[in-house]
Amino acid sequence: MKHTILFPLLLLFSCKSDSQMKNRLANSTSPYLLQHATNPVDWYPWGEEALNKAKKEDKPIIVSIGYSSCHWCHVMAHESFEDSTTAAIMNEHFINIKVDREERPDVDQIYMDAVNKMGLDGGWPLNVFLTPDQKPFYGGTYFPNEGWKKLLISIKDAFKDKRAEIDKSAEQFAQALGQSQLAQYTLEETDFSFTQDQMDSVFTNLSERFDPKHGGMNKSPKFPMPSIWEMLANYHTLSGNKDAIKHLTLTLEKIANGGIYDQVGGGFSRYSVDGEWLVPHFEKMLYDNGQLLSLYANAYKLTGKEQFRQVLVETVEWLEREMLDGSGGFYSALDADSDGEEGKFYVWTNNEIKAFTGDNYKLISAYYDVSSWGNWEEKNVLRKLKTDEEILEKFELSPEEFAGIISDFKARALAEREKRIRPGLDSKIIAGWNGLALSGLCNAYQATGNEKFLTLAASNVKYLSSLITKGKLRRFPNSDLEGFLEDYSAVIQSFITYYETTFDPEYLEMAQVLTDRVMEGFFDEKEGFFFFTGDSSEKLIARKKEVFDNVIPSSNSIMAWNLFHLGTHLYNDEYTTLAKEMTAKIVKLIPQEPEYLSNWASLAFQMSNSFAEIVILGPDYKEFAAEISKQYLPGKIITAANKENDRPMFELKSLRGGETTVFVCYNRSCKLPVNSVEEALEQLN
16 A cells, blocks of 8 residues: 655755675565565565664664565565665665565564554555664655655664654653553453344444445445455344345445456455455455455355355366465465556456457447446456346347356456466465465355365365474464464364364364464463464564454454354363453444454354354265255354264264254254254254
8 A cells, every 4th residue: 555654854865875785585485575685775584683783783773564466565666675876875774674574464563553653554565663672663654765765864864863762752652562452442351241232233333334336335445354244244144134235245246346356367356446346456365365255155145146156166266276386275465566567467458358359349348348448547457337137138148148258258368368477476375364265165165065165175274284283383384483373263263164064073173272272372361362473482572462353354353253163062161251251352342343343243243142053963964064054154053973973062962763863052952853954944044
């Protein structure tokens, strides 16, 4: 995101240095750091060498944070970090550290919080100035080269002439960073309670911010926020509110019809720069697409809309085609830029479309909003402004004829696009993001029964299992870096979801192993929530907790979900009690900030209503479970097996009449056992 921050210190003047040291990023494994390995800036990776050097030489530190698919990171790199004059200033007067935020979200989290506490807008690239003891005193995001050079000189002079003021300011920021986010809101111990009135208030307050025309929230840029729309699905199902499902459906249709969705190759871009979902910021992130798979799968369960099923198919095809590593893991991201230009890989001229559509050009141009003048910078971002029915009527086609033309167009367009220079690929395989993708694949399989989805999920779950050593989860393969809470929480959730899809007990057991590690190494007894970093992580100037939901739900809200679901599976009251205690401390805030507590809201909805515990026993357990899982049942907990066993939810349960039997239970109290899916669904409804 582009922001320009000016630094109001002292008289600015120019200074050049011929000194230039060898760049130390060449040995990095991060694609982002390697992008900067040939800069004339004397970059260090985050670590003791750079931090000790800053102390020894008493120099301020520049921490520059970004990621490989970040467009404005590339712009600043080309303008400033590849410029020898700028590099000379940085090298002479600063210790320069480059950080890949996807490798070190703990570092990014601290210094993003610092910039926000300075009253400045956050974003990437994030450039923060620190004292030699890592305390921040100024920062910002993107700076044009001339402004960046002036800022460097101003900071250099201030560090020399106004050091006491800088040290005092930095100490104040450091103390603020150390303050618990929870303490700021004076969250109190209380018994869990979330009433229907509170649920209604959440929806009412959130709906005031809806865009009734284009869906989503009424602002731009527009981000798909999966946990918000999942919460609407929860709320509609539990309350029957028709406005909730209406806005959910509108939003997902508009996203799927917009340029933010890749109409040719499937998959979603990061966000839309406008309010109509037309022009995306063209980077594609695994964490978005994993969550959107889950969201569209649940929306398909609710509505049966064929468009939503098609989105699932095309997005999984994109994952398999462009993001899948031979190990079964998924890569992190595709760049927004290709051949030095944002979006070049994805947009089309009118003549390019004409060249391979032939007699179908008029139909394709009408369907995908293609014109000679274009809809973005004289190019065309493909989007749908007309419904299928309108096109069928206008061109007098049958649905089968129309489907054939569109399928042929997509195949031809994809082949043409593959001739172009591809966007850069960030080949990091991140545990937590793969957990989100695994959950998405499982939910997509449950909704559709598409075996390809389950095959990819089976491969991915084995990959994630390979990252676990002696009960600890690694964030990356071939790395000793233990996962952060975002990794543990997403992987635990995906293992629970995979178990509830395949009923392989190994993954429920692995979820418990990882949960026990989180309880041991991340839990703060004082506040009753989990730290973002474990007890084996590097000690930074602050140890943060992630509580508020964002594009990815907060790791604490996911862990509360995990504890609630896993505790129910295992009859582990310690887990379920902790989940309720965590949520109880948040519930008063949820109606006030539903946009940033949406995942907590979904969990509170489920806890405050009777959620189904479904047990299936008998030879047809997989078939029964598959049929039940096609229904949207928020909060349901399902377990199944071929024969009686000693796992907790199967206690005192046996086949009825020797046939596959379903037990629908609430709070461990079961209704009469039944021998058909239809009877079970009647009890569930």
